[in-house]
Amino acid sequence: MLGWNAERWNRWNYRAVVEQVLTAGRFLDRWEVSEGGTSVPPGTEAWLLFQGSSGAASGLIGHGVTVSEPLAAGQLQRDEGSGLHVGIVFDALLPLGEQIPSDALSAAVPGIPWDSALHVPVLSVPPSAERALRRLWREQGPPAIDPAELVPGTHPPDSVSSIEVNRYERDPDARRVCVAFHGTACAACGFSFEASYGEIGEGFIQVHHTVPASMLGSGYELDPVTDLVPLCPNCHAMVHLGVAAPRSVPELRTIISAAGHLPGEVVSEQALEAQENARRILEGP
Template sequence: MSAIILGWDPDRRNHQAAVERVAATGLHLGRWRVGGQLDATAGTDVWLLLEGDRGRGLIGHGVVLPEQPDAGPPPSVSPQSAAAGPDSTAVYVHIAVDSLLPPGEQIAVGLLAEAVPGIPWEAGHPEGLGVEPADEEAIRSLWRNYGPPPGLDPTLPAAGTYPQHAVIRAAVNRYEQDADARRACLAHHGTSCAACGFSFEQKYGEIGRNFIPVHHLVPAALLGSSYELDPLADLVPLCANCHAMAHAGVATPRTVAELRRIIADAGFLPGATVTDEQLEAQRQARQLLGPQ
């Protein structure tokens, strides 16, 4: 068994709010009842099956969190309903939902049954259902084709489209993934890299329009509980290369001014062919820095 299927009740779990939370922060955390016979160890893939009178279908993906399951029901479940399950060894596990389709956009049961006939999609699974590796790969293939589109950075795969062992998870500052803050930042600063001046639209044309990652300037150590994001002052557009160099080998990210200085001081590799545009970009970088 390589994954488990768990039910998603859109009413009890406030579906729309969960979708918005995943879109804004990348995760929705919750607790699920899991039968004791299932392998729900940390890192196990979880596929969420929409239940209730709004239709059935594959609605989301998540991962079991690395913490010890506990035997007590979550606050939203009464002890009586918890005891009603057929498996007295059931436990509750914490799950990070990292991908969730909006209401009405679930992958239909008919499509699931055709692609993965070995799973009883129409039946209820109150304490989960184990998924064999071959079936799990078929589910993942469906998710790649019919699941959510890539997020703000299309170079990153949508959650669930690849197995856990094939993905390296990096911690991402959630302010850099806030769509509204990103729009405000780019409206103010433009869509060229604040450090090197690279423009995706200038280089790639229409497909690069309005595409550039944004970088959060405030060090994580200074983010107290009262912190409020100012997208104009706290975010800047940085291309992927400069964003990586801002974080490379340091605990506190380099500032945009430091990146500009590094670029200006680096010059060019011996023997490299230097264009007029590159020379002009270097001149402008030195001009921005001012007297040293």
């Protein structure tokens, strides 16, 4: 846990840094770890705790991974600061004002002494608290970048409206309601990240907005239960691939079951029924 004391150090143009993480996926900088950070090996997961300033409340604001041993300031060829620094790649930062507030932190991750974390430059996270901390960050940190968006050509050139649709898919509150109602298994293929990957996959799923952009009037209000569905990244990519208006989930299910066996193969009614049952079990109630 790295403490960011903005009263003491505020060298970043934070807006620009957040923007860079959004567009490039990462931002490399160094971070002062003082004496507390002598034992931070490269590859250590790090969270950035904004310690508050006159204008903004404290809260958890960023995540990254260290990429160097702690080095004295001179070795990193910067002119300011003193003491030890680590190189760190930030992979997710929340805009200032959207940091996860302190009371939410102590409620969700009681295993971390948050009061002291707010006053020290470095605090090591007890292993017993890591899981809760990761979960909190996954749920309330910035949403993972949608792989459907990264495939070139999946959106038409005039895709302003597609970006509008993705805004709903990224709304963390809407996402929470959708997942609470539909669960975290893929609504199209039934894939569950927790079932396949165990602990690290827990709670991971993308959320897809099913209402085509063309049907969104100015008075449109999102209903997270009827308008959003959980989809695994594969199915999510496939509903958007090559089409301006996304395919529907039933349409995708039909495509999956049609592609699931080789042409000419005879599939019995019982086999189809068993597949359907398996899907229902995976999807949960």
